[in-house]
Amino acid sequence: xxxxxxxxxxxxxxxxxxxxxxxxxxxxxxxxxxxxxxxxxxxxxxxxxxxxxxxxxxxxxxxxxxxxxxxxxxxxxxxxxxxxxxxxxxxxxxxxxxxxxxxxxxxxxxxxxxxxxxxxxxxxxxxxxxxxxxxxxxxxxxxxxxxxxxxxxxxxxxxxxxxxxxxxxxxxxxxxxxxxxxxxxxxxxxxxxxxxxxxxxxxxxxxxxxxxxxxxxxxxxxxxxxxxxxxxxxxxxxxxxxxxxxxxxxxxxxxxxxxxxxxxxxxxxxxxxxxxxxxxxxxxxxxxxxxxxxxxxxxxxxxxxxxxxxxxxxxxxxxxxxxxxxxxxxxxxxxxxxxxxxxxxxxxxxxxxxxxxxxxxxxxxxxxxxxxxxxxxxxxxxxxxxxxxxxxxxxxxxxxxxxxxxxxxxxxxxxxxxx
Amino acid sequence: xxxxxxxxxxxxxxxxxxxxxxxxxxxxxxxxxxxxxxxxxxxxxxxxxxxxxxxxxxxxxxxxxxxxxxxxxxxxxxxxxxxxxxxxxxxxxxxxxxxxxxxxxxxxxxxxxxxxxxxxxxxxxxxxxxxxxxxxxxxxxxxxxxxxxxxxxxxxxxxxxxxxxxxxxxxxxxxxxxxxxxxxxxxxxxxxxxxxxxxxxxxxxxxxxxxxxxxxxxxxxxxxxxxxxxxxxxxxxxxxxxxxxxxxxxxxxxxxxxxxxxxxxxxxxxxx
Ligand SMILES: Nc1ncnc2c1ncn2[C@@H]1O[C@H](COP(=O)(O)OP(=O)(O)OP(=O)(O)O)[C@@H](O)[C@H]1O
Ligand SMILES: [Mg+2]
Numbered sequence: 001x002x003x004x005x006x007x008x009x010x011x012x013x014x015x016x017x018x019x020x021x022x023x024x025x026x027x028x029x030x031x032x033x034x035x036x037x038x039x040x041x042x043x044x045x046x047x048x049x050x051x052x053x054x055x056x057x058x059x060x061x062x063x064x065x066x067x068x069x070x071x072x073x074x075x076x077x078x079x080x081x082x083x084x085x086x087x088x089x090x091x092x093x094x095x096x097x098x099x100x101x102x103x104x105x106x107x108x109x110x111x112x113x114x115x116x117x118x119x120x121x122x123x124x125x126x127x128x129x130x131x132x133x134x135x136x137x138x139x140x141x142x143x144x145x146x147x148x149x150x151x152x153x154x155x156x157x158x159x160x161x162x163x164x165x166x167x168x169x170x171x172x173x174x175x176x177x178x179x180x181x182x183x184x185x186x187x188x189x190x191x192x193x194x195x196x197x198x199x200x201x202x203x204x205x206x207x208x209x210x211x212x213x214x215x216x217x218x219x220x221x222x223x224x225x226x227x228x229x230x231x232x233x234x235x236x237x238x239x240x241x242x243x244x245x246x247x248x249x250x251x252x253x254x255x256x257x258x259x260x261x262x263x264x265x266x267x268x269x270x271x272x273x274x275x276x277x278x279x280x281x282x283x284x285x286x287x288x289x290x291x292x293x294x295x296x297x298x299x300x301x302x303x304x305x306x307x308x309x310x311x312x313x314x315x316x317x318x319x320x321x322x323x324x325x326x327x328x329x330x331x332x333x334x335x336x337x338x339x340x341x342x343x344x345x346x347x348x349x350x351x352x353x354x355x356x357x358x359x360x361x362x363x364x365x366x367x368x369x370x371x372x373x374x375x376x377x378x379x380x381x382x383x384x385x386x387x388x389x390x391x392x393x394x395x396x397x398x399x400x401x402x403x404x405x406x407x408x409x410x411x412x413x414x415x416x417x418x419x
Numbered sequence: 420x421x422x423x424x425x426x427x428x429x430x431x432x433x434x435x436x437x438x439x440x441x442x443x444x445x446x447x448x449x450x451x452x453x454x455x456x457x458x459x460x461x462x463x464x465x466x467x468x469x470x471x472x473x474x475x476x477x478x479x480x481x482x483x484x485x486x487x488x489x490x491x492x493x494x495x496x497x498x499x500x501x502x503x504x505x506x507x508x509x510x511x512x513x514x515x516x517x518x519x520x521x522x523x524x525x526x527x528x529x530x531x532x533x534x535x536x537x538x539x540x541x542x543x544x545x546x547x548x549x550x551x552x553x554x555x556x557x558x559x560x561x562x563x564x565x566x567x568x569x570x571x572x573x574x575x576x577x578x579x580x581x582x583x584x585x586x587x588x589x590x591x592x593x594x595x596x597x598x599x600x601x602x603x604x605x606x607x608x609x610x611x612x613x614x615x616x617x618x619x620x621x622x623x624x625x626x627x628x629x630x631x632x633x634x635x636x637x638x639x640x641x642x643x644x645x646x647x648x649x650x651x652x653x654x655x656x657x658x659x660x661x662x663x664x665x666x667x668x669x670x671x672x673x674x675x676x677x678x679x680x681x682x683x684x685x686x687x688x689x690x691x
Pocket of ligand 1: 444447448449467468469470471472473474475476516
């Protein structure tokens with residue numbers, strides 16, 4: 001092949017390095033340059049949200065030194081987990097280019113189902129939880145049916161659901177209104193108190209880095225064996241090391257206060273599972289394809305309806321799961337559950353985290369990053385004793401900025417050929 | 420769709436036969452009682468003017484559109500191609516005129532879309548190797564298969580769509596204007612590829628407006644005009660016959676132009 005394979009000259013020419021126009025981006029410097037190229041062409045990924053988070057944290061920390069204290073951050077993580085799980089479902093529907101505006105109501109309904117079945121009717125809590133999740137799944141299937149069979153835009157059907165399921169929540173809670181969940185029950189402990197023992201938190205914080213390293217090394221070895229270019233060992237070690245150091249540092253810091261909430265561990269576990277499903281399975285590939293070009297996906301033989309159904313069902317089920325977690329967090333199923341700003345926070349988190357409203361582009365991690373931004377703002381404003389009116393306005397402003405960034409990046413991608 | 424159309428008249432050797440296929444879009448009848456046979460080891464060229472119904476016919480064969488009436492037989496057995504996966508399952512691969520690629524996915528993902536290796540843990544390495552091999556066979560000029568398809572030129576995209584159609588060892592390949600955007604070398608490679616798969620015993624349908632391409636590879640030229648069959652020609656048929664079948668008249672723009680070019684121009688004697 002070409003002599004320009006550069007420093008690979010001693011090894012046989014690589015399958016994917018044959019084109020002379022291709023710049024070598026293999027070393028650490030190359031990786032940085034490639035990253036800069038991507039950002040320039042509008043493929044921003046999670047860069048804006050990381051920058052935004054740094055700004056938000058600096059501002060609030062200077063206004064109130066309690067903000068970044070371990071104690072406050074532990075609370076922040078407890079609060080993140082409930083809406084974060086809902087936001088993870090939103091990522092799914094956004095991936096296929098649809099929307100679910102009813103996640104707040106569905107989460108409220110699910111917490112009501114839990115309270116009524118468990119406390120009022122005396123069901124075992126496990127069964128009540130299952131029933132609430134099943135109800136969520138059923139609602140998602142209903143949206144999918146309306147979308148697939150009747151061509152009803154998800155915007156409209158879920159807007160109807162927003163009102164309808166809020167009504168259902170109020171109906172099943174009845175005139176007595178809120179239900180207190182048993183305070184000593186494992187569920188409430190999980191939602192309010194349960195944190196990892198320090199050694200467990202350190203062990204778990206090492207997992208993502210180790211997993212990354214093992215997977216990357218295996219891929220690199222297989223790529224070399226197949227005659228493809230592969231990433232150098234140094235870069236891989238650096239990446240995995242960086243992840244591990246950051247996570248261990250966080251665990252260390254949080255362990256000055258109560259420690260890492262198990263609920264947050266559950267949330268991160270779900271995010272990682274969703275990331276795997278979206279990135280490394282046929283289902284995830286089909287989701288991205290349907291969101292990018294529905295007709296092309298159909299012509300490739302993908303069952304487009306099934307993909308939409310899975311997205312809606314997953315979203316509503318995760319919304320129900322988020323409702324259960326927030327019931328556990330508040331130790332009650334009440335009329336306000338899911339009504340206040342859960343809906344917009346969940347959607348805003350996904351978009352702020354970098355999942356596109358236009359479909360076909362996003363990542364499970366956007367739910368994690370986005371919800372940390374949203375909860376940071378909420379927590380910072382609460383610490384400053386600002387009213388919720390201001391909180392709404394600021395969160396709305398941040399959402400608007402995120403959507404503007406999304407649209408601008410999309411335009412730039414189109415002009416740089418990265419649609 | 421009615422299955423009543425007479426399939427018994429179809430040739431027993433044919434791989435795919437379409438009988439009296441009609442397709443209406445509202446008041447427009449894009450196809451009217453069209454017949455077409457595809458034989459194994461044969462290249463059929465489908466020609467016709469813009470809007471003649473070629474792409475519509477291909478989409479019906481690919482399961483993308485359903486005929487308003489008529490019957491389709493595959494291997495002699497009547498089939499209903501109610502969706503694209505039904506056609507793909509039979510081994511009918513298609514390169515669409517509009518290519519139908521996902522711009523947000525990279526080249527490898529597009530080539531393997533819907534047929535990914537190891538669905539629960541995608542085998543990206545094996546898929547990338549296979550993608551490079553397929554693209555190499557087509558002399559593709561694609562710098563990186565890990566770029567989103569949105570970053571490719573028109574011809575590169577066309578190559579990706581063709582590579583995609585070759586992936587699953589199909590039995591019939593339908594190519595709707597596969598060389599319209601290709602360079603000289605790539606066109607030659609695609610024509611070579613078409614002959615190679617023909618020699619392997621596949622049935623090939625190629626749509627092209629380029630008579631040179633058609634004559635170079637076709638074993639049989641089927642003409643569509645205004646949605647109807649308008650004759651079948653051997654590849655060595657005279658240009659005049661083909662053009663009048665396509666345009667439907669002896670006196671057409673092409674022949675008038677040919678005459679005026681042949682005669683010396685009286686108004687402009689300065690130039691030859
Ligand atoms: N989806 C559609 N809805 C309505 N009419 C359509 C549709 N698709 C095709 N047609 C009509 O059917 C006729 C045949 O179109 P078709 O795309 O099959 O032409 P073609 O032979 O492929 O032309 P070209 O050479 O320009 O590609 C045209 O008159 C077109 O307007
Ligand atoms: Mg056409």
